[in-house]
Amino acid sequence: MSHALSSQGTSVADRIRALVAADEVQLPPLPEVAIRVQELLGGDGGSLRELGELLSQDPAIVASLMRLANSASYGGLGRIENLNAAVQRIGLREVGSIVTGMSLKSHFKQGNGEKVGILETLWDHSVTTGFAARQIARRMGERAEMAFLAGLLHDCGKVLVLMAVDHLEARGMEVTLTRSALDELMTELHAELGHTVLTDWGLPEEVADVALNHPVFEQGGDDLLLAVQAANLITRKLGYHLDPDPELDVLDQPVIDELGLDDVTVATMMIDMEDHLEEMRGLF
Structure with missing residues (x-):
């Protein structure tokens, strides 16, 4: 049986959507x-x-x-x-x-088993993406505080996905989810669920919109979204990511062109971030 199907033929993703819609699984309140x-x-x-x-x-x-x-x-x-x-x-x-x-740090400690390690990595990624987005926003003359918050919370939907999987497993879900299957579920669902969580918490609409829209780059995006997308790439290259890629060519990404950042500026920012991100991670 495919990891994506339950014994009733309903996809795990759809079961998670139903659990969240019914408030059977939800992140703790703000x-x-x-x-x-x-x-x-x-x-x-x-x-x-x-x-x-x-x-x-x-x-x-x-x-x-x-x-x-x-x-x-x-x-x-x-x-x-x-x-x-x-x-x-x-x-x-x-x-x-x-x-x-x-x-919100305690919200990233909701998992069991293998998910504990995933959540720890996700928290590190969230903190470092928040600070990287802050640095980018400052360079652009944008609101650093909003960029930090949007970067910190852009992947919060992944926490809800992991909680929902724990819930289904506790109820005897007949499907064993591999790590790659978990990654697929988080990729598919985290943007829409993150938007739901942040909206329910009453956080600024623009922060919720970043959670919804950050997975896909589109030209003409607002600067807050672009800052988080660029920060996401940088933290992935530097290793603070569920799927790190040290070979990623950040300078060749379209979001960098959209931000109007030249190669020297980006390289300088990355050196500065590499010096400070570990310190920022330790402060949280």
């Missing part, structure tokens, strides 16, 4: 701290004091932000010693995106 940060920074945005008061209730997040503010990627003149100074250095809205990302 953590409360992330919801409150998004609300605070929505509209005209909150103040530094308000954000500091909110974040100070979570010592783990405070410690991570302090490490981030003093990292090579964010470091300025002098060492940061308090939360308000850390938020000022990183930026209010970028802190909002980063805190949302930090609060």
Whole structure:
């Protein structure tokens, strides 16, 4: 029997779609701290004091932000010693995106067996893609905080696919899924399911749209989508990916041309990212 079929002749992909549509399988809600940060920074945005008061209730997040503010990627003149100074250095809205990302790490620990390793690699890929997209957006004069969030969450649908497979296996699914079959399922479903998750969480529509549209490059895409697509290629070449490809010629990809980035700029960015991505991964 093909790995794609159940004993009833229904494809595994369709069974997963049905489970998600019926809310039988779903990612946990957006953590409360992330919801409150998004609300605070929505509209005209909150103040530094308000954000500091909110974040100070979570010592783990405070410690991570302090490490981030003093990292090579964010470091300025002098060492940061308090939360308000850390938020000022990183930026209010970028802190909002980063805190949302930090609060979601537990969502990438939902699997069993082989899926645990897949999720760990997926988390590393998500974090590094977020930071790579941030770097690209900054080069382009675009919103770095939105690029980070979109890059971080672009593959979240894969987490839901793995959870759904666990659910089906627990119910006695009569099909054994190989690793290649899991990869096929994630490839087929992750964009549509990711869009559903991010929409349900109430995150910005443009972030959900990146999750939906990032697998396929099309000319004329918006800069946020292009930044994440380019970041995805870079992290794949650098090894932070479920399907790494160190031989990938990033400079020859159409998304790079669409962004208007010349070879020297891309090469410089990749060297900079290679220096800092491992540090960023460690901070999460």
